[in-house]
Amino acid sequence: MSPPRNDIETATTCPICHVGFAAVRRQLYCTPACRQAAWRARATSTDLNTVSTPVLPARGRREHTVYACTECDQRYLGEQWCYDCVRP
Incomplete structure (x- = not known):
């Protein structure tokens, strides 16, 4: 027989x-x-799981985007301005 549903009577x-x-x-x-x-x-068990996986710092898109100058076709990593043509 199952225990009664009343929590007060159940050990x-x-x-x-x-x-x-x-x-x-x-x-x-x-x-x-x-x-x-x-x-x-x-x-503490959840804190240990988060510490073991390092969180990488957030990077912006501009830092790893390759931009190309429309005049001279020079490519720049993270730079939107062409210094040779003095153009964005």
């Missing part, structure tokens, strides 16, 4: 310290200390 075990307690409503942890320990365990 619950704390996932952190494995102590049985009478849960009030949707309570998952026996004490605020266990709740905080669970949150810290979740927070």
Whole structure:
């Protein structure tokens, strides 16, 4: 037979310290200390994943775009101005 749906009558075990307690409503942890320990365990595990993958600095499109002068067909990397023809 399944346990009753009433949370007050159902005994619950704390996932952190494995102590049985009478849960009030949707309570998952026996004490605020266990709740905080669970949150810290979740927070540190996600922080380690983000630290292991380095974030590259954002670059603008202009820095790696090749521009060509319409007069002399000279190509410039990241420069929109042709210094030989003095034209954009």
